[in-house]
Structure formats: structure tokens, C-alpha cells
Amino acid sequence: MNLIYLDHCSTTPIDPSVLDAMLPFMRESYGNPGTPHPSIGGVVQQAVRNAREAVSNLINCRSNELIWTSGATESNNLAILGLAENAPLEKRHIVTQVSEHSAVLEPCRYLETKGWQVSYLPVDQFGLIDVHQLEDALMDSTSLVSIMWGNNEIGTIQPIEAIAKICVERGIVFHCDATQAVGKVRVDLESVPISILSFSAHKLYGPKGVGALFIRDLNKQKLIAPRQFGGGQEKLLRAGTLNVPCVVGMGAACSLALNNYRRWSEDIAKLRDHFETILFERLTHISLNGQPTNRLPHISNIAFHGADNEGLLTMLPQLVASTGSACHVADFTPSHVLASLEKVPDISECSLRFGFGKGNTEQEIFIAADEISKAVSRYRAG
Numbered sequence: 001m002n003l004i005y006l007d008h009c010s011t012t013p014i015d016p017s018v019l020d021a022m023l024p025f026m027r028e029s030y031g032n033p034g035t036p037h038p039s040i041g042g043v044v045q046q047a048v049r050n051a052r053e054a055v056s057n058l059i060n061c062r063s064n065e066l067i068w069t070s071g072a073t074e075s076n077n078l079a080i081l082g083l084a085e086n087a088p089l090e091k092r093h094i095v096t097q098v099s100e101h102s103a104v105l106e107p108c109r110y111l112e113t114k115g116w117q118v119s120y121l122p123v124d125q126f127g128l129i130d131v132h133q134l135e136d137a138l139m140d141s142t143s144l145v146s147i148m149w150g151n152n153e154i155g156t157i158q159p160i161e162a163i164a165k166i167c168v169e170r171g172i173v174f175h176c177d178a179t180q181a182v183g184k185v186r187v188d189l190e191s192v193p194i195s196i197l198s199f200s201a202h203k204l205y206g207p208k209g210v211g212a213l214f215i216r217d218l219n220k221q222k223l224i225a226p227r228q229f230g231g232g233q234e235k236l237l238r239a240g241t242l243n244v245p246c247v248v249g250m251g252a253a254c255s256l257a258l259n260n261y262r263r264w265s266e267d268i269a270k271l272r273d274h275f276e277t278i279l280f281e282r283l284t285h286i287s288l289n290g291q292p293t294n295r296l297p298h299i300s301n302i303a304f305h306g307a308d309n310e311g312l313l314t315m316l317p318q319l320v321a322s323t324g325s326a327c328h329v330a331d332f333t334p335s336h337v338l339a340s341l342e343k344v345p346d347i348s349e350c351s352l353r354f355g356f357g358k359g360n361t362e363q364e365i366f367i368a369a370d371e372i373s374k375a376v377s378r379y380r381a382g
């Protein structure tokens with residue numbers, strides 16, 4: 001049985017060219033970047049510099065504004081907890097939204113146990129925050145706003161430029177989790193004044209276990225304090241020997257995305273739209289979750305009313321999809337993102353998320369939509 005992989009929100013297959021770039025640093029170029037010998041450490045240091053430059057080119061920032069992490073979860077934690085470590089006592093208020101990824105929500109909840117105040121903005125039926133509500137939530141004590149670029153479950157894109165403008169005007173740090181957006185839509189940090197931005201390599205055809213954290217004007221100001229100590233790597237903000245093969249892989253993935261993401265996104269959006277068209281033509285009592293137009297190109301989240309999402313997945317062994325975020329281990333609770341939409345009837349237990357990628361084909365999309373249509377019909381009839 002040939003699997004049809006529609007779970008690219010969870011992770012993407014590593015591109016062969018990315019793997020080719022990584023392999024020499026698992027074999028002959030195995031040195032530690034801290035080794036002083038030019039033929040050992042020097043080669044690796046140059047590769048790391050090249051990778052940092054490639055990542056900065058994709059998001060249009062300076063390469064010295066980036067530090068390497070193990071992925072977006074660490075980047076989010078370092079951004080939020082690192083900023084909290086540096087914040088004065090009179091600046092202990094954070095604004096975020098109820099539908100953020102858990103890697104943002106959990107650090108915020110942790111800070112609440114330490115005396116911080118956190119305002120969780122509601123979202124509308126499409127998953128959008130109200131910018132006016134954001135402005136009203138800001139206080140003299142607000143030190144951080146953390147709002148994601150595009151939602152990892154429903155794809156809704158937030159008004160990032162407007163949020164950034166408000167934060168600049170109020171002198172507030174704006175952190176953005178752009179994990180699902182980088183490599184899918186244009187992320188231009190030269191034109192959008194985000195203070196701190198997080199993302200991962202494995203969402204854009206790179207390896208797992210590596211990510212980056214952008215910190216604006218990193219050499220001029222210390223927005224965050226380190227959470228990990230040791231050898232002083234990454235400008236003293238993230239100690240530890242770099243995972244060089246994965247760093248190189250992230251650079252290669254970002255170069256690949258910079259050259260191809262517009263075409264990929266157009267093609268993937270067409271596949272997604274065709275998939276949805278087939279389903280909505282063949283099935284009644286289904287609905288789209290999220291913003292129908294202003295959304296990431298690769299995500300489709302659909303409620304199949306009268307069905308159970310876990311039950312549907314068991315009826316679709318050929319199809320790889322999900323009921324929500326893949327970042328919770330053995331967690332079968334309903335999606336907090338879908339619950340936040342406050343739709344009637346409840347959609348959290350009848351919805352499936354489909355994530356499309358550059359390797360999907362029209363034939364796969366037709367087969368997947370056909371199998372889903374049959375499974376839903378059988379489920380409702382049974």
C-alpha cells in the first residue's frame with residue numbers, strides 16, 4: 001500500500017539536496033567549530049557561517065541577528081523565558097492569544113506561576129485576533145507581545161504588520177512564532193519590524209533537531225538572557241557544541257526555499273483548493289475551519305460533522321493526516337485551537353488537518369479526497 005502523506009504541517013521529508021549538503025559533515029568534515037586548526041575547525045566554522053547567511057537571506061535579516069537552536073520549541077522558550085529573565089519588576093505583563101502553539105502557551109503559563117500577568121486574546125470564528133483588542137490589552141507593564149504568523153492547525157494568518165507597528169509605537173517587544181510560515185509565504189524582517197522570530201528547519205524540507213531564533217539588533221541590545229550555560233557559544237545565549245550537519249542542512253533548506261517557495265506555494269495552494277473542491281462537491285455537512293482566503297497555502301482543516309476524527313483516521317490507512325498539532329506526545333485531548341473558534345456545533349472532535357507539500361501530486365489528491373468521501377459516508381451510514 002502506497003501511503004499518501006498529507007501531514008506536512010507535522011514535518012516535511014528532507015529534500016535530497018539538503019541531505020547531500022549534510023553528509024560531508026557527518027563523514028570527512030567532522031570537526032568541532034571550536035577547534036582552532038584551520039583544516040578541522042576552520043572548515044566547519046565557514047560552513048556554519050554560510051548556513052547562517054543562507055537562513056538570513058530567506059527571512060531578509062542580518063546574519064549576526066541569528067542564533068542556532070534545536071528547533072522552534074527551544075526558540076520560543078528562549079525568547080519568552082529569556083526576555084522574562086531580563087525584564088524589570090514593573091514590566092511583568094505579556095499579551096498572547098488563546099490559539100498559540102503550546103510552545104508559547106506553556107512558557108506563559110509557567111511565568112504566571114512566578115507572578116507574571118498574561119492576557120490571552122480571544123480569536124474570532126476564523127481564528128483571527130482583533131487588533132483593537134490587542135491595543136486595549138496593552139499596559140504600561142507590558143514587556144512582550146507573542147503572536148504567531150500563521151496557525152499550525154488551521155493556517156489563519158494574523159495581521160502581523162499591524163501588530164508589529166503597534167508594538168514599535170508602544171516600545172514593546174514583539175515575538176512571532178513563524179514556524180509554519182517561513183518557506184511558505186514571504187517573511188521579510190527588513191520591512192516588518194518584528195523583534196524576535198522563531199522557526200524550525202524540518203517544516204521546510206530540512207532536518208529535525210535544528211532551528212533558529214532571530215533577535216533584532218542582537219549586537220546592540222540584549223533583549224533576552226541565556227537559559228543554557230557552558231562554553232559561551234551563540235553570542236553567550238545558547239551554550240553547547242553546534243549540531244553542524246543539521247545547521248548545514250538548515251542553511252541548504254533555506255537556500256532551496258528562497259529559490260522555490262513562491263512556485264511551491266502556488267502549486268500547493270492549487271492542490272489544496274482542488275482537494276477541498278472535491279470534498280465539498282461530494283459531501284454535505286462539512287465546513288472549513290479557519291480563514292478561507294488569508295491562510296497559509298499548505299493547510300486545510302475540515303470539520304466532517306456527524307463523524308469522529310479518530311474513527312475516520314482508522315478508516316483511512318492509506319492516508320497520513322492528523323487531528324491537530326503533532327507536538328504533543330500521547331495527547332488525545334480536543335484541539336485547543338479549534339475550541340477557541342467557538343463554533344456551534346462543536347468541531348474539535350470531527351475535524352481533520354491536512355498538510356500539503358511539494359511532493360504531492362494531483363493523482364494523490366484525487367485518491368485522498370475520494371477515500372475520505374467514502375469513509376465519511378460509511379461512518380455516517382454505520
